[in-house]
Amino acid sequence: MKPLIIATGDLSKKNVALVLGLYDLMITQRKAKNAAQEYLASEYIQHNPTLPTGAIALGEAFTEFAATHPKLRVEVHRIIAAGNYVWAHVHFINIFSNEANDRGIAGVDIYRFDDNGKMAEHWDVLQAVPDPDTSANTNGMF
Amino acid sequence: MKPLIIATGDLSKKNVALVLGLYDLMITQRKAKNAAQEYLASEYIQHNPTLPTGAIALGEAFTEFAATHPKLRVEVHRIIAAGNYVWAHVHFINIFSNEANDRGIAGVDIYRFDDNGKMAEHWDVLQAVPDPDTSANTNGMF
Numbered sequence: 001m002k003p004l005i006i007a008t009g010d011l012s013k014k015n016v017a018l019v020l021g022l023y024d025l026m027i028t029q030r031k032a033k034n035a036a037q038e039y040l041a042s043e044y045i046q047h048n049p050t051l052p053t054g055a056i057a058l059g060e061a062f063t064e065f066a067a068t069h070p071k072l073r074v075e076v077h078r079i080i081a082a083g084n085y086v087w088a089h090v091h092f093i094n095i096f097s098n099e100a101n102d103r104g105i106a107g108v109d110i111y112r113f114d115d116n117g118k119m120a121e122h123w124d125v126l127q128a129v130p131d132p133d134t135s136a137n138t139n140g141m142f
Numbered sequence: 143m144k145p146l147i148i149a150t151g152d153l154s155k156k157n158v159a160l161v162l163g164l165y166d167l168m169i170t171q172r173k174a175k176n177a178a179q180e181y182l183a184s185e186y187i188q189h190n191p192t193l194p195t196g197a198i199a200l201g202e203a204f205t206e207f208a209a210t211h212p213k214l215r216v217e218v219h220r221i222i223a224a225g226n227y228v229w230a231h232v233h234f235i236n237i238f239s240n241e242a243n244d245r246g247i248a249g250v251d252i253y254r255f256d257d258n259g260k261m262a263e264h265w266d267v268l269q270a271v272p273d274p275d276t277s278a279n280t281n282g283m284f
Contacts (some may be wrong), residue, residue, distance in 0.1 A: 006225045049277035083148045108250035125267045135191035
């Protein structure tokens with residue numbers, strides 16, 4: 001799917017392209033170590049509490065994760081950029097199972113870029129997508 | 143606390159101020175119905191699966207929620223704006239208990255503004271903050 005891109009200015013548009021490139025190389029192409037090397041500052045500060053800090057550690061951790069989640073994919077629904085930040089509203093699918101009915105996890109990833117155009121810090125918030133039959137509205141999480 | 147504001151341009155800065163105003167009136171001042179009336183478009187589209195859609199419904203639902211969460215407060219850590227969007231990285235505290243050690247919920251709220259400067263659509267992702275002793279890094283979720 002094509003995300004809604006909310007960005008003005010050349011630097012923000014470039015940073016959006018870098019984050020989309022990270023998802024593509026790390027998740028779609030499953031080259032997590034290459035992705036970490038290409039896109040992340042070596043001193044990458046990780047705030048996701050399940051992941052170790054640092055770029056090399058992320059490449060290694062995600063390589064293991066991908067191996068146990070062979071159908072994992074990500075859909076980027078909307079992505080906003082300003083200053084040296086990019087925030088992405090994403091849907092990780094086939095994370096609980098390999099079945100087509102896996103509802104997946106909704107997330108927002110927050111990336112701070114350094115002056116060299118590398119991602120230097122990352123925060124996220126993740127939530128399992130609930131059964132829509134239990135929802136108080138019919139709008140979906142995205 | 144004072145949030146990091148990531149916004150350029152008058153409209154984005156104004157929209158950030160409106161979202162901070164919504165949190166203040168709805169959560170800090172506990173005037174949810176007034177906040178909904180002041181800041182939201184009447185046809186407010188709600189994507190949080192636990193809340194009904196519409197501005198009036200949110201004001202009513204949050205009034206009930208506040209009544210059962212007397213110490214609830216929100217800290218906005220960082221907030222980004224571009225185009226007609228504002229995204230906020232927030233920490234809801236005293237949501238699981240009224241005790242000082244309540245770790246709370248991390249969230250990102252996404253607001254889309256209409257052409258009248260009202261919030262017309264809202265998405266969020268929410269995650270309980272884990273015990274830091276169980277974290278794979280020492281950086282915290284914020």
